[in-house]
Amino acid sequence: EDKLSRDHRVFDHTSEGAPGLLSLAGGKLAAYRVMAEETTDAVCTRLGVSRPCTTHQTPLPGGEATPAVPEVAARAQLDPYAAARLVHRHGARAWEIVERIERDPVQRRVLCACEPVTEAEARHCIETEWVSTLEDLRRRTHCGGGPCQGARCARRAAWLLAGYQGGDAALADALLARFVTARWREQQPVVGRGNLPQVEQMRWALRRSDT
Numbered sequence: 001e002d003k004l005s006r007d008h009r010v011f012d013h014t015s016e017g018a019p020g021l022l023s024l025a026g027g028k029l030a031a032y033r034v035m036a037e038e039t040t041d042a043v044c045t046r047l048g049v050s051r052p053c054t055t056h057q058t059p060l061p062g063g064e065a066t067p068a069v070p071e072v073a074a075r076a077q078l079d080p081y082a083a084a085r086l087v088h089r090h091g092a093r094a095w096e097i098v099e100r101i102e103r104d105p106v107q108r109r110v111l112c113a114c115e116p117v118t119e120a121e122a123r124h125c126i127e128t129e130w131v132s133t134l135e136d137l138r139r140r141t142h143c144g145g146g147p148c149q150g151a152r153c154a155r156r157a158a159w160l161l162a163g164y165q166g167g168d169a170a171l172a173d174a175l176l177a178r179f180v181t182a183r184w185r186e187q188q189p190v191v192g193r194g195n196l197p198q199v200e201q202m203r204w205a206l207r208r209s210d211t
Helices: 029-047 069-076 080-103 119-128 134-141 154-164 169-190 196-208
Strands: 008-012 022-026 110-112
Touching: 008 029, 022 029, 069 080, 080 119, 110 119, 110 154, 119 134, 119 154, 134 154, 134 169, 154 169
Parallel strands: none
Antiparallel strands: 008 022
């Protein structure tokens, strides 16, 4: 796999009878900003736009500064590891989560012990990052993505998310069922006979967990 090319290229399909159509092929996620920049430059050239590109000077959300971990830990009264993880995932936006905890210390409680993810972080992502499913929450925070694979936190997270959507136990169960199904789709292609019992046990634990 390491020998696979990571090169990318922007293709102009004018010569194929599709003027105005550009496509991008190749590359990998780690280089998405430069790939987007080159594609945008190609589009601007064809549109006659000559403004210089500034994307390489514009930080991603939260990337404008790196909070000091000891300060985050002290203000939020978090374990240093939890604070470091918060800074790593959210950058400068970690302060928004710290401020939530300062306003409501109850949100300091840990939702996902494996990562660890606080209730404040989960609520922040639900409210500001368009989280509508447990899979969304896992992508934003890695809640349910640790060693227990959600066995200790998925149901609690489902109840939290269902509360935002005006739902009840039925909705929480539906969100949890969707999460279990999504994890199975990810694992099924690579599950061997030796670890199938472990995967099935995890699916059972996710559905039966009362925590």
